[in-house]
Amino acid sequence: MLLQPYVNVQGEEFSFSRAQASQFAKQIASDFNPIHDEDSKRFCVPGDLLFAFLLHKYGLSERLSCTFNGMVGSDVVLHCREEGNSVEVLDQNDKSYLMLEQSGSKQQNCQFIEALVRDYVRFSGQNFPHILQPLMQQHQVMIHPQRPLVIYQSMALHFFRFSDNCPQLKLSDSSLEIDGKRGNVLLKFELLDGSEVIGAGEKRMILSNLVPYDAEQMQGLVDIYNERKLRLGGDATV
Numbered sequence: 001m002l003l004q005p006y007v008n009v010q011g012e013e014f015s016f017s018r019a020q021a022s023q024f025a026k027q028i029a030s031d032f033n034p035i036h037d038e039d040s041k042r043f044c045v046p047g048d049l050l051f052a053f054l055l056h057k058y059g060l061s062e063r064l065s066c067t068f069n070g071m072v073g074s075d076v077v078l079h080c081r082e083e084g085n086s087v088e089v090l091d092q093n094d095k096s097y098l099m100l101e102q103s104g105s106k107q108q109n110c111q112f113i114e115a116l117v118r119d120y121v122r123f124s125g126q127n128f129p130h131i132l133q134p135l136m137q138q139h140q141v142m143i144h145p146q147r148p149l150v151i152y153q154s155m156a157l158h159f160f161r162f163s164d165n166c167p168q169l170k171l172s173d174s175s176l177e178i179d180g181k182r183g184n185v186l187l188k189f190e191l192l193d194g195s196e197v198i199g200a201g202e203k204r205m206i207l208s209n210l211v212p213y214d215a216e217q218m219q220g221l222v223d224i225y226n227e228r229k230l231r232l233g234g235d236a237t238v
Contacts (some may be wrong), residue, residue, distance in 0.1 A: 001007055001058070002028070002052075002056070002114045002118070002134065003024075003049075003053055003056055004220055005020065005023070005169075006020045006024040006028075006049060007020065007021065007049075007053055008020070011081055012080070012123045013077050013078065013079050014053065014077075014078055014079075014100070015075050015076055015077050015078060016049060016054075016072070016074065016075070016076075017074055017075055018038040018043060018075075019038055021036060021043075021044075021045040021046060021049060021074065022036050022037055022038045024046060024049045025046045025049075025125065026121050026232055028118065028121055028122075029046060029048055029121040029122060029124065029125030029214070030122050030125045030126055030229075031046060031048070031121075031124075031125030031126070031149070032162070032225060032228045032229045032232060034126075034228070042192070043073065043074060044071035044072060044073060044079065045071075045072040045073070045074070045076075046121075046125075047068050047098075047126050048120070048121040048152075049073070049121075049204065050068075050072065050089060050097070051066050051098075051100075051155070052098075052099050052117045052121060054066075054080075054087060054089070054098075054100050055113050055116075055117055056110075056113060056114075056117075057068040058087060058100070058102070058104045058109045059107060059108045059113070060106065060107040060108075060112070060113050060116065060159075061102035061103060061104050061105070061106050061107075062103065062104025062105050062106075062158070062159045062162075063102065063104045063156075063157070063158050063159075064100065064101065064102045064156065064157050065101045065154065065155070065157075066098060066099070066100050066101075066152040066154060066155050066156070067098065067099045067153070067154045068097070068098055068151075068152055068153060068154060069096045069097055069098060069099065070095065070096065070097045071097075072097050075205070075232070076091050077091065077092050078090065078091055078097070079091075079092075085101055085102050085103050086099060086100065086101050086102075087099075087100040087102075088100075090135075091113060100224065103179045104159075105162075107159075107162045111166070112162070112166055114165075115166030115167075115214055116166065116167060117215040119167070119168060119169050120169060120201075123169045123171075123189065124152075124155075124203060127150070127185075127187070127203075127205070128150065128225065129221070129222045129225060131171065131174055131187060132150070132185065132207075133218060133222065135175075135176040135185065136175055136176070136183075136207075136213060136218070137213060137215075137218070139174075139176050139178055139183075139213075140212065140213040141178060141183060141207075141210045141211070141212065141213055142210065142211060142212075142213045142214065142218050142221075143207055143208070143209065143211075143221075144208075144209035144210070144211050145211075145214075145217045145218075145220060145221055147209050148209075148221065149207075149208040149209055150205055150206070150208075151202040151205060151206040151207075152203075152205055153205055153206050154203075154204045155201065155202065155203045155204070156201055156202050157199060157200075157201040158199055158200050158201065159191065159198060159199035160197070160198050160199055160200075161199075162198075163193040163198050165193050165194070167191040167192060167193055167199065168191070168192045168193075169189050169191060169192075169201075170189060170190045170192055171185075171187065171189050172190045172200070173187075173188040174186070174187050174188070176207075178210070180210075181208070181209060181210045181211075182207065182208060182210065183206070183207035183210055183231060184204070184205075184206060184207075185204065185205040185207060186204055187200060187202060187203045187204075187205075188200065188201070188202045189202070189203075191200050210237075230234070233237060
């Protein structure tokens with residue numbers, strides 16, 4: 001199982017250590033956001049790790065949506081509450097962190113799900129700077145260089161049909177809507193079997209603490225990102 005090294009499971013409960021979450025972010029998702037560093041004061045478990053765990057646990061449906069309600073800290077003991085087509089991730093105090101909605105037929109093929117998880121989390125983990133920097137430049141705003149904060153809000157998938165082959169993700173559209181010092185990002189993507197589109201999806205994020213765009217400061221953020229990525233085991237962004 002792809003996720004076995006990155007999650008602790010005890011019966012129906014599960015949790016993620018700082019080391020596990022940080023390694024997943026860097027090794028599987030190519031996500032070098034400092035908030036996922038083991039020693040980060042603002043540490044949180046990657047949302048994609050929670051999502052991937054639920055797919056392995058419950059399978060993949062033709063339609064699914066995932067809404068994040070809060071950031072999970074290290075070693076927080078979690079469990080799932082099922083009701084109809086919904087699965088809610090809660091802690092021991094019943095605080096909600098994630099809601100998963102599924103409908104339609106299910107795909108239980110572990111290899112298919114694992115390949116989709118790998119492709120999606122890589123796509124998801126590399127939003128900055130590949131996609132977000134051009135969007136911010138277009139709208140002449142940027143995340144605060146001293147307090148950069150990008151919040152994963154939700155994602156959704158819709159398969160028109162399942163394939164015997166593992167689907168590939170391709171970005172189809174991206175947009176940024178400005179609301180004061182907050183930016184709402186929508187990324188749309190296609191799921192491909194070769195050249196055939198067999199599904200579609202979207203990811204929504206919130207950019208906080210927006211300031212006017214400054215090319216030099218933005219390049220500084222990209223340089224810091226590249227330095228971290230090289231130092232921590234990835235390839236720099238051109």
